[in-house]
Amino acid sequence: MRWRLSLKAPGSTSDGQGGKLAGTLTEVAKIWGNVIPLSVNRALAFGITMVNKPQEIDMRLEDGITITEDHVLEIVDTGQILYVHSVIDVDKRQNRYRVVTVEKR
Numbered sequence: 001m002r003w004r005l006s007l008k009a010p011g012s013t014s015d016g017q018g019g020k021l022a023g024t025l026t027e028v029a030k031i032w033g034n035v036i037p038l039s040v041n042r043a044l045a046f047g048i049t050m051v052n053k054p055q056e057i058d059m060r061l062e063d064g065i066t067i068t069e070d071h072v073l074e075i076v077d078t079g080q081i082l083y084v085h086s087v088i089d090v091d092k093r094q095n096r097y098r099v100v101t102v103e104k105r
Contacts, residue, residue, distance in 0.1 A: 001032035001059065004076040007067065025072055033059035035075065038100065046086055052102035055082060060096050073101060 008025040038046075038054040048054045061067065073082045082101035090096045 001034055003033055003035050003057075005031050005033050005057070005059070006074040006076055007031055007065070008072045008074060010070055010072070028071070029062070029065050030076070031059055031061060031065075033057045033073075033099075046100050048085060048100070048102055052104055054085070055101050055103070057082070057099045057101060058090075058096075059099065061094070063095075066094070067097060067099060073099070 007028045007030075009028050011024045011026040034057065036056045036058070038048070038056050040050060042056075043050060043054040046054070057073065067084065067087055069084050069087065071084050073084065074080065075082070080103060082103055084099055085102050086100040088098040088100075090098050
């Protein structure tokens with residue numbers, strides 16, 4: 001696993017007047033993963049255009065940490081934000097995942 005990633009979950013912060021502010025991200029965990037650009041054929045299979053720079057991340061998660069389409073991944077070294085598009089449980093034990101992400105512009 002080559003890249004250090006920050007797994008972030010959407011949160012909500014109080015606006016001080018009884019409401020909530022959407023759009024805040026809270027770090028859930030730091031993990032390691034391999035980030036691989038998707039080929040055109042594979043991106044189309046997931047229904048993603050190449051404009052969104054699709055990437056596939058192979059990762060392992062510790063017990064108690066989950067990942068869903070609501071999460072965001074940040075590559076720590078570059079600051080690149082990747083939005084989770086699909087999550088595939090590779091080993092069917094909620095341990096090793098292949099995550100398809102996009103970098104929205």
